[in-house]
Amino acid sequence: MTLFVEGDPVADTKAPSGPIETRWDRHRFEGKLVxxxxxxxxxIIVVGTGLAGGAAAATLGEAGYHVKSYCYQDSxxxxxxxxxxxxxxxxxxxxxxxxxxxxxxxxxxxxxDFRSRESNVHRLAQVSVEIIDQCVAQGVPFARxxxxxxxxxxxxxxxxxxxxxxxxxxxxxxxxxxxxxxxxQVSAGTVEMHSRHEMLDLIVVDGKARGIVVRDLxxxxxxxxxxxxxxxxxxGYGNVYxxxxxAKGCNVTATWRAHRKGALFANPCFTQIHPTCIPQAGEHxxxxxxxxxxxxxxxxxxxxxxxxxxxxxxxxxxxERDYYLERIYPAFGNxxxxxxxxxxxxxxxxxxxxVGPGGLGVYxxxxxxxxxxxxxxxxxxxxxxxxxxxxxxxxxxxEVPMRIYPAVHYTMGGLWVDYDLQSTVPGLFVIGEANFSDxxxxxxxxxxxxxxxxxxxxxxxxxxxxxxxxxxxxxVDAEHPAAVEARAAVxxxxxxxxxxxxxxxxxxxxxxxxxxxxxxxxMERSDEGLRKAIELIGxxxxxxxxxxKVPGSADSLNQALEKAGRVADFFELAELMCVDALHxxxxxxxxxxxxxxxxxxxxxxxxxNFTYVAAWEWTGGDEPPVLHKEDLNFEYVHxxxxxxx
Ligand SMILES: Cc1cc2nc3c(=O)[nH]c(=O)nc-3n(C[C@H](O)[C@H](O)[C@H](O)COP(=O)(O)OP(=O)(O)OC[C@H]3O[C@@H](n4cnc5c(N)ncnc54)[C@H](O)[C@@H]3O)c2cc1C
Numbered sequence: 001m002t003l004f005v006e007g008d009p010v011a012d013t014k015a016p017s018g019p020i021e022t023r024w025d026r027h028r029f030e031g032k033l034v035x036x037x038x039x040x041x042x043x044i045i046v047v048g049t050g051l052a053g054g055a056a057a058a059t060l061g062e063a064g065y066h067v068k069s070y071c072y073q074d075s076x077x078x079x080x081x082x083x084x085x086x087x088x089x090x091x092x093x094x095x096x097x098x099x100x101x102x103x104x105x106x107x108x109x110x111x112x113d114f115r116s117r118e119s120n121v122h123r124l125a126q127v128s129v130e131i132i133d134q135c136v137a138q139g140v141p142f143a144r145x146x147x148x149x150x151x152x153x154x155x156x157x158x159x160x161x162x163x164x165x166x167x168x169x170x171x172x173x174x175x176x177x178x179x180x181x182x183x184x185q186v187s188a189g190t191v192e193m194h195s196r197h198e199m200l201d202l203i204v205v206d207g208k209a210r211g212i213v214v215r216d217l218x219x220x221x222x223x224x225x226x227x228x229x230x231x232x233x234x235x236g237y238g239n240v241y242x243x244x245x246x247a248k249g250c251n252v253t254a255t256w257r258a259h260r261k262g263a264l265f266a267n268p269c270f271t272q273i274h275p276t277c278i279p280q281a282g283e284h285x286x287x288x289x290x291x292x293x294x295x296x297x298x299x300x301x302x303x304x305x306x307x308x309x310x311x312x313x314x315x316x317x318x319x320e321r322d323y324y325l326e327r328i329y330p331a332f333g334n335x336x337x338x339x340x341x342x343x344x345x346x347x348x349x350x351x352x353x354x355v356g357p358g359g360l361g362v363y364x365x366x367x368x369x370x371x372x373x374x375x376x377x378x379x380x381x382x383x384x385x386x387x388x389x390x391x392x393x394x395x396x397x398x399e400v401p402m403r404i405y406p407a408v409h410y411t412m413g414g415l416w417v418d419y420d421l422q423s424t425v426p427g428l429f430v431i432g433e434a435n436f437s438d439x440x441x442x443x444x445x446x447x448x449x450x451x452x453x454x455x456x457x458x459x460x461x462x463x464x465x466x467x468x469x470x471x472x473x474x475x476v477d478a479e480h481p482a483a484v485e486a487r488a489a490v491x492x493x494x495x496x497x498x499x500x501x502x503x504x505x506x507x508x509x510x511x512x513x514x515x516x517x518x519x520x521x522x523m524e525r526s527d528e529g530l531r532k533a534i535e536l537i538g539x540x541x542x543x544x545x546x547x548x549k550v551p552g553s554a555d556s557l558n559q560a561l562e563k564a565g566r567v568a569d570f571f572e573l574a575e576l577m578c579v580d581a582l583h584x585x586x587x588x589x590x591x592x593x594x595x596x597x598x599x600x601x602x603x604x605x606x607x608x609n610f611t612y613v614a615a616w617e618w619t620g621g622d623e624p625p626v627l628h629k630e631d632l633n634f635e636y637v638h639x640x641x642x643x644x645x
Contacts, residue, residue, distance in 0.1 A: 002624050003534065003582065003583075003624055004579050004616075004626065004627050005625075005626050005627070006627045007617065007626040007627060009628060009629050009630065010613075010628040010630045011630065012117070012418045012419055012630060014418040014419040014420045014422070014463075015119055015418070015419050020118060020119065020635075020636055021101075021122070021126075023119050023122065024126055027419065028462050031463065031465060032470055033466075033469060034468050034469045039063060039065045040064055041066075042229075042473075043065070043066040043226070043228050044060055044065050044066070044227050044231060045068045045225060045230045046060070046069050046233060047212065047230070047231065047232050047234050048071060048079065048232065048234045048235060048254075048432070049069055049076030049077070049179075049195075049233075050079035050080055050432060050433075051079075051084075051175055051432065051453050052233040052431040052432025052434070052455050053079070053233030053234075053431070053456065054076060054077075054079065054175065054178035054179055054181075054233075054456065055178045055181070055452070055453050055455075055456025055457040056231055056456040056461065057069040057182055057191050058178060058184070058185050058191070059181075059456065059460075059461040061188070061190035062181070065190065067190060067191040068194065068227060069182065069191050069192065069193050070199060070214065071194075071197070072195075072197065073195060073249070074195055075195060076179055076182060077176065077179040079175065079235070080235055080247040080250050081449070081452065082171050082172045082175045083246075083290075084170055084172075084449055085168040085169065085171065085292035086292035086293050086294040086445060087153065087155065087163035087165035087294060088132075088163065088165070088446050088449040088450050089163055089444070089450045090104075090128040090129055090132045090164055090450065091128050091162060092132060092162070093160075093162075094149050094150060094152055095152050097160045098159075099160040099161075101122075101128075103160065104125040104162065105121055105125040107157060108121045108125065108438070108439075108444060108447060111337050111443075112412075112439050112440020112441055112444075112589060113339075113588040113642060114440065114605070114639050115588055115589065115613070115632065116438055116439060116632070117437070117613075118633070118634060118635065118636055119419060123454075124450060124454050127454040127459065128454065130457075131450065131454060131457065132150070135174060135177050138178075138181060139177065140166065140173045140176070141166050141173055142165065142173075143165050150164055151164075153165060154335055155293055155335070155444065155445035155446045156332075156336055156341065156445050157335070157336070157337035157445070157644075158335070158444065159335075165294065167384055168382065168383075168385040168388075170449065171449060174449060178453075178456070194214070196217045197214045197215065197216055198217055198253070199213070199234070200212075200213050200222075200257065200490045200493075200565065201213040201257050201261070201486040201487075202230065202258045202261045202425070203224060203226070203476075203482055204261050204262065204425060205474075205476050205480060207425075208427040208471070209229065209230040209258075209425050209427035209428035210226055210227065210230070210473075210476050211224055211227060211230070211483060212224070212230060213490045215490070218556075220556050220558065222487060223478075224483045224486070224487055226476050226477065228471075229428075229468060230427060231430070231464070232255055232258060232429070233431045233432045233434060233452075234434045235432065235433045236250060236410055236433035237250070237255070237411050237413075237573060238250065238271065238409060238411050239251060240252065240513070240514070240517055240574050240577070241271075241408040241517045241518050241522070242286075242510050242511050242515070242517075243280065243285065243408070243514055243518070244408035245289065245290040245407055245408070245409045246408075248286065248287060251569070252570060252573050253565060253569050255414060255434050256573055257569070258415060258423065258428060259415065259616075259618050261425060262424060262618075263423040263425045263428055264416040264424045264617055264628060265415060265416065265615070266414065266416035266613050266614065266615045267412060267436050267441075267613060267614055268411075268577045269413065269521065269525075269577045269578070269580040269581035269591055270412035270413045270439075270440075270441050270589065270590065270591055271410075271411055271412070271413070271521075271522075271577075271591070272408075272411070272412060272442060272590045273338070273339070273406045273408055273409065273590055274338055274407055274408075274409035275293075275338055275341035275345055275404065275406050276290070276291045276292070276295060276296065276364060276404045277289060277291060277404060277405060277407035277409070278291060278389065278392055279361040279403055279404065279405040280405070281357070281393075288407040288408075289392055290407070290409065291364070291388075291389060291404055292385055293338065293445040294381075295364060295382060295385060295402075296334045297334075297335070298366060298378065298382075299365060299366050299369065300323055300326070300334060300364070300365045301324070301334050301341070301364055302321045302323045302362070302365060303324065303355060304322070304353055305320050305321065305322045306320065308353075308359075312400070313363055313400055314400065322348070324348055325344060328344065328645070329645050330645060331644060337644065338409075338442065338444075338445060338590070339442045339589050339592075339603070340644060341406075342406035343523065343592060343603075345362045346406060346524070347601070355403060356403040360405050361403035361404060362403070362404060362405070363401035363402070363403060364401060364403075364404045365401035366398070366401070366402075367401070375398060386398065408522070410433065411433065412440065412441065412443055413436050413577075413580075414434050414435045415428075415434060415435050415436065416613070416615040417435045417437055419463075420464075421435065421459060422463070426471070427467065429463075429464060431452070431456055431460050432448075432451065432455055433452065436613070437455075438451050439451070440588075440589060441589025441591055442589030442590045493565065493568070494554050494565070495554075497564045497565065498550050498553070498554060498561070500545065500547070500548050500549070500550070501549065502549045503547055503549055504543075504544075504549060505549060505560075506549075506563045506567050507563070509540065509543075509544045509548060509567055510567045512540060513537065513540060513567070513571065513574055516536050516537060516574075517533070520532060520533035520536075521533055521578050523590075523592060524592050524593075525582075525592065525593055526594040527582065527585070527595060529594075530582040531582065533574075534575060534578045534579065534582070537574050537575050537578065538575065540571070544567070544571060548564060572621070576616055579616075579624075579625065580614055580616065583614065583627065584614065585609075585610075586610045587603035587604050587605065588605045588610070589603075604641075607639050611631065611632050611639070612630055612632055614627055614629065615628045615630060
């Protein structure tokens with residue numbers, strides 16, 4: 001069976017050249033602007049109100065554009081970004097510990113295992129500094145140290161402290177800042193807010209993105225809406241694994257349906273598995289909980305030296321413990337990047353040295369930190385995380401070590417975008433976790449918030465001007481054949497889902513799909529396993545369309561119907577993820593390929609054959625997808641095998 005075919009390369013035609021530190025400034029200068037008086041005549045749809053979408057809608061509204069903002073939650077400030085705990089990176093060098101834009105750029109390219117674009121990452125590092133100023137001006141209550149400066153802590157993959165935080169609620173505080181800015185524009189009349197509306201298709205007119213089809217989740221009404229440009233800020237697709245740290249509502253529908261309309265999907269198999277999550281407790285669990293990576297600043301990761309050691313942690317003497325991260329990676333210790341820490345945890349559990357139910361856990365121990373710093377100091381830093389852990393597990397981390405295990409957390413893949421954050425469909429821009437842009441094969445901690453806010457507050461509001469200033473926009477409305485067709489396709493899918501009237505719940509299909517993905521396209525992948533997964537997913541997808549039971553009707557609130565549409569998209573995405581993982585016969589970042597490892601069992605990249613972005617084209621479902629490659633060049637951070645030893 002042909003699983004894919006290779007097409008022409010895809011080029012980032014907006015990629016700037018010249019010295020890297022001047023590229024962003026020059027690019028902004030060379031782009032065309034829209035006169036302030038003309039901006040209110042241009043309309044922009046922004047799907048998503050998380051940090052990326054909220055920041056973008058507020059900034060575009062403030063600039064004077066007419067913005068229509070959409071989200072499926074009841075309030076924009078319930079977007080998944082609110083869950084982010086640990087912090088946001090910025091190269092402020094407040095600690096005077098050797099940080100700089102150059103170092104953040106270097107760490108992020110290296111951390112992404114050389115599968116991201118240098119120009120994009122450098123811009124991200126430059127803009128990081130402005131984000132903090134912007135958020136402080138909004139009143140975001142970042143933690144401060146005694147002298148009044150903003151405090152910083154360390155995150156994996158870095159030897160400097162550059163992570164700004166607000167206890168363990170950084171995402172919530174940042175989102176409240178963006179939300180206030182957004183609401184200000186709502187009241188000023190520049191932003192129209194449409195909550196509880198789900199985008200179900202993209203409307204493409206004369207090759208340009210000109211609108212969306214949405215379902216009102218309360219009344220079930222399907223409508224179309226139009227603009228001069230559409231911005232997707234719809235988040236990541238980690239929930240394809242069913243169990244993940246993402247909010248239950250996170251899904252791929254907005255980006256997937258845009259993919260079906262011509263937007264290339266890049267590196268779909270690049271998934272981040274986070275090392276510090278609460279281990280799964282039972283078969284019926286529907287969600288996993290993250291314990292912020294910031295805990296690795298003070299917590300020490302260990303397992304017993306002896307296999308199957310039945311003793312409780314407190315009874316295992318110091319010399320019978322294996323602080324394996326400190327042992328294997330002495331330079332970074334407990335602060336190795338997430339992909340390395342996750343694999344190391346899996347390895348010790350595979351050796352039979354895991355702790356807790358089923359041996360799928362390792363200890364994260366605060367005893368040393370408590371005796372060194374005192375309980376009050378540890379509480380001040382991590383109090384709400386300790387409380388959350390205790391509420392879920394019934395164990396107090398002040399008394400016994402936490403048990404943690406890796407879980408799906410973030411997706412580095414997403415819609416392909418150029419330097420302007422524009423997809424391959426002109427007029428369709430993609431920002432935040434929904435695009436593939438800046439993290440390569442592994443995202444360093446505290447970099448997603450940085451990217452979402454960089455895209456939303458600073459990058460998109462600059463780059464979209466050039467598109468709006470140089471294009472012409474013919475009038476378009478609900479009667480346009482492209483709009484009628486998109487709407488009919490949405491109606492048809494809803495009718496088909498309800499008509500199946502089978503005997504299996506949507507969740508039961510989703511759970512089974514998730515198990516297949518975790519088993520074969522999770523932390524470790526192999527040729528054999530991926531081929532098996534593709535076969536299993538195809539069979540399960542066929543069964544879904546034969547046996548799914550969606551109770552209720554289309555003309556009212558119907559959460560089973562919402563989920564069914566999302567799971568139908570997850571099936572198609574899952575197949576593409578496996579094809580992408582299968583074709584990339586190297587290990588890189590969070591993507592570990594069993595056939596490609598060093599004699600010590602570390603990930604082995606294949607730079608000769610895989611230093612590219614894999615951008616996939618949808619060909620209708622019956623034909624295999626087409627692979628378009630974008631070559632990556634490294635002029636400033638030289639390709640080298642990563643070592644955190
Ligand atoms: C538990 C947890 C903790 C994290 N902690 C950190 C951290 O400390 N630091 C860090 O840097 N990163 C962290 N991350 C990652 C980070 O939170 C996310 O990557 C980031 O918040 C994503 O922001 P976003 O704006 O791209 O998308 P989201 O916040 O996911 O927002 C998506 C928006 O799109 C809307 N939407 C989606 N689809 C549709 C549709 N079809 N129609 C209409 N609306 C739609 C939703 O309603 C929502 O408003 C964490 C992630 C998790 C899961």
